[in-house]
Amino acid sequence: MKSAYNVFCANLDRVRAIHALHLVFSNSVTSVVDLSDILRSEMVLIVSALDHFVHEITRTGMLEIWAGARAPAGTFENFTLTMTSAQQIKAGASGESLLEVEIRNRHGHLSFQHPDKIADAIRNFSSVKLWDGVSTILGRTPQDVKAQLKLIVERRNKIAHEADIDPSFPGQRWPITRADVEDALSFVSDLGRVILQVVK
Structure with missing residues (x-):
């Protein structure tokens, strides 16, 4: 799971680099040049980093259970394999590599951004009450933590799916x-670190 966390941190470092470029450009051009789309792209990348991190720790946790390095927990035992994979295992193929393919195929189209979806993902390998554990470490209530994450994800969705257009003023983008x-970057960075602590 440490390697998944390292990738998460590297993804957020990419956002920080883009953020630094935004500052340089802001100081180099007149205010007539609208650089706000750089900020919008950063919001998308922040949520993407979290989504990818949850995918990776979920896959890793499930594979650790399969390998016997982690006790079965959560909904792991309800995860089903296709008959194709079962036949390949019967024929001597590596169960671990087939499970990894199954997890990637099953989870590949899923989005682990919303608090409930993140908790569902974690339940694939852990029985921990995710948001209770996270909020305790952060010194906040579970409702506060989830509400802040929802706001960040909603903003990302407006950017990614609605071109960040304010419907009350067609052609105008929401300010950022x-x-x-x-x-958002600070919160998601803390969130990833704490999720790792809670699920270890």
């Missing part, structure tokens, strides 16, 4: 600031 991105 450096502080919006910095708050």
Whole structure:
């Protein structure tokens, strides 16, 4: 799971690099040039980093159970294999590599961004009450933590699916600031670190 966390951190470092470029460009051009789409792309990448991280720790946790390195927990035993995989295992193929393919195929189209979806993913390998554990470490209530994550994901969805257009003012984008991105980046960075602590 440490390698999944390292990739998560590297993905957020890419966002920080883009954020630094935004600052450089902001200081180099007139305010007539709208650089807000750089900030919007950062919001998308922040949520993407979290989504990818949850996918990776879920896959890793499930494979650890399969390998006997982690006790079966959560809904792991309800995870089903296709008959194709079962036949390949029967024929001597590596069960671990087939399970990895099954997990990737089953989870590949899923989005692990919303708090409930993240908790569902974690339940594939852990019985931990995710948001209770996360909120305790962060010193907040589970409702506060989930509400903040939902706001970040909703903003990402407006950007990714609605071109960040304010329907009340067609053609106008919702405003976004450096502080919006910095708050989201800080929160998601802390969230990933704490999720790892809770599920270890």
